[in-house]
Amino acid sequence: MVSIVLPRLISFEGAPRRAASVAERNVAALKSAYWVVLISGFFEPMLYLLSIGVGVGELVGDLTLPSGTVVSYAAFVAPAMLAASAMSGALAETTFNFFGKMKYMKLYDGILATPVQPFEIALGELGWAMLRGSLYSAAFLAVMVGLDLTSGIRALVAFPAAVLVGFAFGGLGMALSTFMRSWQDFDLMGSAQFALFLFSGTFVPAEAYPSVLRWVVEVTPLYRAVHLVRGITVEGGGWGELVDVLYLVAVTALGLVVAGRRMGRLLCK
Amino acid sequence: MVEPVTRDGILIQARGLVKRFGDFTAVDGIDVDVRAGEAFGFLGPNGAGKSSTMRMVGCVSPPTDGELQIMGMDPRRDGPAIRARLGVCPQLDNLDPELTVRENLTTYARYFGIPRRVARERAAELLDFVQLAERAGSKVEPLSGGMKRRLTIARAMVNEPDIVLLDEPTTGLDPQARHLVWERLFRLKQQGVTLVLTTHYMDEAEQLCDRLVVMDGGRIVAEGSPRTLIERYSTREVVELRFAGETQEAFAGKLDGLAERIEVLPDRILLYVTDGDGAVAEVHARALTPASVLVRRSSLEDVFLHLTGRTLVD
Numbered sequence: 338m339v340s341i342v343l344p345r346l347i348s349f350e351g352a353p354r355r356a357a358s359v360a361e362r363n364v365a366a367l368k369s370a371y372w373v374v375l376i377s378g379f380f381e382p383m384l385y386l387l388s389i390g391v392g393v394g395e396l397v398g399d400l401t402l403p404s405g406t407v408v409s410y411a412a413f414v415a416p417a418m419l420a421a422s423a424m425s426g427a428l429a430e431t432t433f434n435f436f437g438k439m440k441y442m443k444l445y446d447g448i449l450a451t452p453v454q455p456f457e458i459a460l461g462e463l464g465w466a467m468l469r470g471s472l473y474s475a476a477f478l479a480v481m482v483g484l485d486l487t488s489g490i491r492a493l494v495a496f497p498a499a500v501l502v503g504f505a506f507g508g509l510g511m512a513l514s515t516f517m518r519s520w521q522d523f524d525l526m527g528s529a530q531f532a533l534f535l536f537s538g539t540f541v542p543a544e545a546y547p548s549v550l551r552w553v554v555e556v557t558p559l560y561r562a563v564h565l566v567r568g569i570t571v572e573g574g575g576w577g578e579l580v581d582v583l584y585l586v587a588v589t590a591l592g593l594v595v596a597g598r599r600m601g602r603l604l605c606k
Numbered sequence: 607m608v609e610p611v612t613r614d615g616i617l618i619q620a621r622g623l624v625k626r627f628g629d630f631t632a633v634d635g636i637d638v639d640v641r642a643g644e645a646f647g648f649l650g651p652n653g654a655g656k657s658s659t660m661r662m663v664g665c666v667s668p669p670t671d672g673e674l675q676i677m678g679m680d681p682r683r684d685g686p687a688i689r690a691r692l693g694v695c696p697q698l699d700n701l702d703p704e705l706t707v708r709e710n711l712t713t714y715a716r717y718f719g720i721p722r723r724v725a726r727e728r729a730a731e732l733l734d735f736v737q738l739a740e741r742a743g744s745k746v747e748p749l750s751g752g753m754k755r756r757l758t759i760a761r762a763m764v765n766e767p768d769i770v771l772l773d774e775p776t777t778g779l780d781p782q783a784r785h786l787v788w789e790r791l792f793r794l795k796q797q798g799v800t801l802v803l804t805t806h807y808m809d810e811a812e813q814l815c816d817r818l819v820v821m822d823g824g825r826i827v828a829e830g831s832p833r834t835l836i837e838r839y840s841t842r843e844v845v846e847l848r849f850a851g852e853t854q855e856a857f858a859g860k861l862d863g864l865a866e867r868i869e870v871l872p873d874r875i876l877l878y879v880t881d882g883d884g885a886v887a888e889v890h891a892r893a894l895t896p897a898s899v900l901v902r903r904s905s906l907e908d909v910f911l912h913l914t915g916r917t918l919v920d
Contacts, residue, residue: 351719358716365713366704443700449666450694451717451765452686605666606627 352460355453359461360468378429379473382422383480389540390414391484403544408571412486416495416567417539419477423502424559426473428530430466431510436517438462439600449604456597463507463593470503471496487570495569498582502562505585508592509558515599533559538567558588615642617769617800618663622672625658632658634824635672640769645791645801647811647818649906651914654821656804657697660773663802664694677768690718693762697773697804699754701746707757708733708742711764718765725764732760736790752783759790770794772803776810788813808906822914832906839912840904841866843882847889847896848874857894864888878904 394410401407438444445458453461478492478499487495513526537543537559543551554560565581568574618640625633633655640646648656661667662674665685674681676688702710708729715725733739736756746754755775762770775791776784791814795801805811811818812832820828820835828835845865849857858870864885865877879885882901889896 354719355717358713358719361716362702362705362713365709366702442703443698444702446666446696447700447702447714447761448717450664450689450692450696451714452690452719453717454686605668606661 352454352457356457356461356464359448359453359458360465363462363465378422378426378469379476381425382418382473382477385421386411386415386418386477386480390418400542402542402571404572406572409486411484412571413542413567414540415481415484415486416570417537417563419474419481419495419499419570420502420559420562420566421534421537421539422473422477423470423499424506424533424562425530426470427466427503427505427507428510428526430469431462431507432514432517432523432526435462435511436514436520436523439514439604445600445604454597455600455604456593459511459593459596459600463504463511466507467500467503470507471500474499474503481570491570491573494574495566498565498569498578501582501585501589502566505558505562505588505592508589508596510592512592512595512599515596515603533557538563558585561585616640617642617677618646618802619675620659620663620672621674623659623662623669623674624671625655625662625667626670631824633662636819636821636824636826638819638826640800640802642768642800643795643798644816645795645803645814647815648802648804648821649806649808649811649815649818649910650804650821651806653823654914655824656821657773659821660771660802660804664692664771665689690765691768693765693767693770695755695758695762695770695772695775697777699758701754701757701761703746706743706745707738707749710746710757711761714761715764720765728764728766732763735763735793736760737786750783752779752786755779755783755787756790759787763794767799769800769802772801774804774806776805776807784810808910812906820910820913827913828909835909836904836906839909841878842880842904843885844902844904844908845877845879845882845885845889846874846898846900846902847877848898849894850897857896860892860894861889876908878908 390411394414397410399407399409400413448458449455474496478487478496481487482489482492517523536554537557538554539559543554543560546554561581561584565578565585568578568581616639618638620636620638622635622637623633624631624635636655636659638659648659650656658667662669662681663676665676665681665688668682677691679688681688702713705713711729711732712722712725715728716722720728730739733742736759738753738757738760741749741753746757749757759772759775762772772791776787779787788810791801795814801814803814815832817831818829818835819826828839830838847857848854854870854873854875858868858875861868861875861877865879867878869876869878877885886899886901889899
């Protein structure tokens with residue numbers, strides 16, 4: 338009897354433990370050329386910040402926000418770059434890498450033969466993506482403080498916000514990946530991602546758009562992410578950001594559940 | 607290893623097990639009992655439903671209908687608990703290409719919640735066992751097919767499973783690699799591990815399986831030990847005759863009454879008989895002079911082809 342009861346206890350004890358083992362696998366894989374990909378995720382938003390935020394910012398001058406606060410263009414763009422880098426870091430890990438592992442490396446077929454379940458794989462991969470995304474965010478916030486684009490305290494508050502942004506896009510990316518048929522489908526996603534990057538109140542305040550368009554912009558996830566991070570780094574945050582937080586938490590949960598279900602359906606036929 | 611406690615030592619029990627994919631029925635109501643410590647084989651042509659059955663037993667494919675109990679547990683409910691005690695060697699290697707040979711084992715052990723130190727020890731033992739110790743630090747990609755397969759088998763052992771599922775363990779391997787894999791599997795069996803394997807190689811089934819079922823079109827068409835299957839579905843010996851000339855067909859009529867069963871193939875005629883030499887003498891007595899004569903013992907292959915036909919299945 339003991340031997341039948343015991344494994345049950347062991348295997349039900351640990352969804353978090355099993356999810357962690359999936360993340361741990363990625364640490365082992367780090368030794369491969371994969372770290373090059375990791376570094377690129379930090380420099381890209383930095384280049385945008387310096388070229389557009391600081392460079393173009395010289396031409397644009399200061400901006401007056403709807404609340405009446407006046408900020409330098411660089412301080413306006415920087416939180417958007419932070420949110421966008423959290424987005425692209427999370428998406429890179431949960432779309433390209435996730436899809437490759439699932440479809441071509443057949444990694445998850447092997448993992449699913451162990452006690453690990455689809456949802457736990459999704460959770461583990463997302464957790465790993467977030468670990469990676471958090472490093473970018475922390476580095477970027479440090480640079481923002483260094484350039485005097487925000488205060489140290491606000492940066493500390495903005496950090497968990499940036500992590501949440503990563504979670505939301507990671508969950509979303511993973512769910513989307515389960516619908517992808519081939520690498521070609523990712524081109525579409527890339528375009529959508531770039532459109533979000535350009536038009537989510539990143540470089541221009543959303544208030545500048547015609548009202549219909551503005552409404553469309555305001556329901557997109559990156560807009561909510563930018564709104565949240567900017568609200569914190571520029572104005573110290575307030576109740577207005579609560580909607581953003583709830584929105585991003587909901588996207589994360591939805592993404593994880595959809596990804597777990599779809600993986601179960603795709604891999605456990 | 608903890609001895610599994612189940613009724614009558616039956617580890618896997620299926621009753622009326624069905625797997626359908628849309629309109630296609632891959633497994634069409636099979637009954638199977640696998641006992642602790644035995645090597646059990648699913649034998650059948652491609653598309654017979656072997657792999658679908660294995661995936662259901664591996665708890666990665668929910669049964670469409672019927673009953674399935676593994677170590678007294680229900681795959682639908684206890685999937686993780688069952689998989690914790692299974693070792694799976696899939697038909698296509700799905701090793702982790704981003705990890706080294708050793709890391710493939712240690713990482714896999716972590717999925718089972720095995721502590722890191724234990725995982726490292728087991729990886730070292732298993733790499734010795736499958737003769738890959740020198741390649742421990744190598745990536746998976748440059749390994750030969752046989753090495754990858756051995757690594758996959760080692761990986762299936764990392765949780766010290768009670769049952770090891772092997773889906774066509776030696777398909778695509780060269781003879782040396784096959785024999786090495788067989789030898790390792792035989793040693794596992796001696797250690798008391800229950801082996802469940804699928805194959806379409808008769809020699810593999812004869813070498814490894816205590817008991818097997820022959821599957822065709824999703825159903826079980828025969829069941830027993832290799833020996834009893836040969837006795838039941840074939841004769842003791844087979845005579846292969848080749849006649850020079852246009853077709854073998856022309857000679858077939860002249861062999862009436864010589865054998866329990868005669869099979870005419872494009873290039874030869876098979877006589878299923880109890881006494882091969884006697885039958886050959888009889889052939890000569892009828893003034894027939896085949897270009898070549900071969901008397902051999904009946905094999906599982908004869909049983910298999912008799913039961914599942916000679917038509918090519920894709």
